[in-house]
Amino acid sequence: MVWAFVFVLLGICSRAEGANAGLKGRVTQKGLQYGRQFSLEVLKSLLQKEHVLDLNGSYNIPLLGDVGYSVARIQIQELQLRESSVSFSEGTGIRLVVSNASILLSGAWRVTALSIPDSGSFDVRVTDLSLSTELGLSWDERSRPQVWAAYCRSSIGRLHVKFHGGASWLYNLFTGALQAPLRYEVNKQLCPELRKGIGDLEQVLKTMQVTAQLDPFVAIDYSLVNRPVIAREHGDMDLKGEFYGVGKRRGSPFSPAPFLLPEQGDRMLLLGLSELSANSAAWVYFAAGALRRNFTDSMIPKLSPFRLNTRSLGLFFPELKRLYPNMPLELHLSARKQPLLTCWPGSLDLALFGTAEAFVVLPNATLAKAFLLDLDASLAGKLHLDSAKVGGSVALRNFSMSVARPHMGSVQRKALELLLKLVLRMVVLPMANKKLKEGFPLPSIYNLSLVNPHVTINQGFVLVATDVLYKA
Numbered sequence: 001m002v003w004a005f006v007f008v009l010l011g012i013c014s015r016a017e018g019a020n021a022g023l024k025g026r027v028t029q030k031g032l033q034y035g036r037q038f039s040l041e042v043l044k045s046l047l048q049k050e051h052v053l054d055l056n057g058s059y060n061i062p063l064l065g066d067v068g069y070s071v072a073r074i075q076i077q078e079l080q081l082r083e084s085s086v087s088f089s090e091g092t093g094i095r096l097v098v099s100n101a102s103i104l105l106s107g108a109w110r111v112t113a114l115s116i117p118d119s120g121s122f123d124v125r126v127t128d129l130s131l132s133t134e135l136g137l138s139w140d141e142r143s144r145p146q147v148w149a150a151y152c153r154s155s156i157g158r159l160h161v162k163f164h165g166g167a168s169w170l171y172n173l174f175t176g177a178l179q180a181p182l183r184y185e186v187n188k189q190l191c192p193e194l195r196k197g198i199g200d201l202e203q204v205l206k207t208m209q210v211t212a213q214l215d216p217f218v219a220i221d222y223s224l225v226n227r228p229v230i231a232r233e234h235g236d237m238d239l240k241g242e243f244y245g246v247g248k249r250r251g252s253p254f255s256p257a258p259f260l261l262p263e264q265g266d267r268m269l270l271l272g273l274s275e276l277s278a279n280s281a282a283w284v285y286f287a288a289g290a291l292r293r294n295f296t297d298s299m300i301p302k303l304s305p306f307r308l309n310t311r312s313l314g315l316f317f318p319e320l321k322r323l324y325p326n327m328p329l330e331l332h333l334s335a336r337k338q339p340l341l342t343c344w345p346g347s348l349d350l351a352l353f354g355t356a357e358a359f360v361v362l363p364n365a366t367l368a369k370a371f372l373l374d375l376d377a378s379l380a381g382k383l384h385l386d387s388a389k390v391g392g393s394v395a396l397r398n399f400s401m402s403v404a405r406p407h408m409g410s411v412q413r414k415a416l417e418l419l420l421k422l423v424l425r426m427v428v429l430p431m432a433n434k435k436l437k438e439g440f441p442l443p444s445i446y447n448l449s450l451v452n453p454h455v456t457i458n459q460g461f462v463l464v465a466t467d468v469l470y471k472a
């Protein structure tokens with residue numbers, strides 16, 4: 001019972017049109033604006049990486065003649081990105097515009113004038129630099145996300161060169177010579193560097209895993225089911241979100257029904273989890289035979305007056321008590337059909353279909369069939385989500401019992417049903433709720449944590465609307 005509920009939670013712990021998605025994620029304008037600082041950091045690290053630029057040339061100075069110069073080991077020391085804006089580029093991806101940025105470069109210079117060599121170091125401050133770039137988002141033939149540099153243009157406003165070391169009279173002459181080629185060369189480097197960085201990211205995405213094994217039984221497929229949809233106000237990713245059995249890659253008998261995320265822009269991120277996604281997990285556990293458990297009397301709490309023996313249960317099965325007075329029983333509980341989760345506006349319904357087969361444990365340890373019951377329960381579930389964990393609660397909505405096979409005589413059906421219902425309500429569910437209340441920790445993905453997440457249950461899917469916090 002607890003397991004079936006956990007599948008839903010697991011799905012949430014993990015993240016329109018075309019093929020139907022089991023999981024949908026949306027980044028809103030607010031999320032994109034929050035991500036701006038992060039994308040600037042990425043941009044900075046791309047441009048600030050070790051790359052070395054050498055320049056050679058000559059410059060004609062009256063009286064002195066040709067002055068040969070070489071500048072080497074030019075590196076970006078500091079990058080300041082003052083004004084920037086980020087926006088969705090409908091149909092393509094994300095546009096980032098940086099303006100009035102400045103760069104501090106440094107390098108070594110060497111000059112030969114009148115056959116006299118001289119050398120030193122220099123700093124260059126480049127101001128009024130602007131960069132406009134667009135990152136394209138798509139998917140590849142193996143359903144992984146794909147990125148490319150859709151557009152890039154840069155320009156440089158002013159350059160201030162400052163020399164250190166060497167003969168001072170040369171400095172000014174040299175400044176003029178260096179300004180134009182340096183400006184050209186630095187500008188020429190910016191977009192290719194950016195493209196190279198995006199290319200590296202593309203390589204990482206190419207080898208990205210789109211499945212993950214969660215436990216010995218179940219794995220999840222979170223490949224894309226269609227190209228990321230970039231609209232003016234948001235970007236959407238539709239993932240398969242289907243669970244499958246480890247080892248045997250059988251599709252579950254479910255295919256997600258289409259659902260649409262609501263137009264809601266006050267949170268950074270919207271995540272939609274289809275009920276079919278959770279049901280595919282339940283199906284895998286059921287098909288793998290994981291939803292079964294055996295109970296013996298030793299597992300019943302010591303204080304319980306009700307024991308798992310023919311004396312206690314004999315109240316409902318008079319014949320059993322007569323044939324096997326005071327002997328231990330063993331109960332095999334299993335799912336008869338797979339548990340089924342249904343999302344209705346405002347409520348989660350979990351239907352459980354079980355069988356309980358009881359055996360008398362004979363003195364020589366063989367098991368003699370006693371009876372077989374079908375037990376059906378319907379639970380109402382609630383989900384609670386905070387920044388660190390996901391939990392919930394369940395309440396009994398309905399319970400019914402029928403005797404599938406009484407191996408021994410007549411049964412007091414009504415009375416037994418009443419008792420089981422009581423046990424479910426007073427013992428089993430409080431235990432399950434204690435576990436669910438403690439909750440399950442959320443994994444931190446890319447150092448992002450949720451801020452004030454809000455869960456709502458809609459027709460066919462669970463929606464999580466949340467802000468996020470990035471901690472490097």
Ligand SMILES: *[C@@H]1O[C@H](CO)[C@@H](O)[C@H](O)[C@H]1NC(C)=O
Nearest residue numbers: 053054055056057070071072
């Ligand atoms: C510039 O000249 C130096 C020494 O003359 C040489 O080592 C370097 O490769 C040259 N660089 C370029 C870009 O031509």
Ligand SMILES: *[C@@H]1O[C@H](CO)[C@@H](O)[C@H](O)[C@H]1NC(C)=O
Nearest residue numbers: 082083099100101102127128
């Ligand atoms: C660019 O930044 C500098 C330094 O912060 C500032 O003085 C200048 O006004 C800015 N220029 C524009 C066009 O915003």
Ligand SMILES: *[C@@H]1O[C@H](CO)[C@@H](O)[C@H](O)[C@H]1NC(C)=O
Nearest residue numbers: 291292293294295331332367
């Ligand atoms: C329950 O007991 C039966 C018979 O002893 C055994 O075949 C089965 O594997 C047991 N199931 C579990 C889940 O332990």
Ligand SMILES: *[C@@H]1O[C@H](CO)[C@@H](O)[C@H](O)[C@H]1NC(C)=O
Nearest residue numbers: 361362363364365366367368
């Ligand atoms: C165990 O005892 C029962 C009845 O007492 C008998 O029918 C059965 O054959 C015995 N089984 C074994 C394995 O000895």
Ligand SMILES: *[C@@H]1O[C@H](CO)[C@@H](O)[C@H](O)[C@H]1NC(C)=O
Nearest residue numbers: 376377378397398399400401
């Ligand atoms: C409870 O289950 C019984 C038997 O399946 C059904 O007849 C009854 O309508 C159910 N009651 C509710 C409130 O769902």
Ligand SMILES: *[C@@H]1O[C@H](CO)[C@@H](O)[C@H](O)[C@H]1NC(C)=O
Nearest residue numbers: 444445446447448470471472
């Ligand atoms: C997450 O944070 C840790 C330290 O807090 C850091 O070492 C790691 O690189 C970060 N990972 C990502 C993906 O940002």
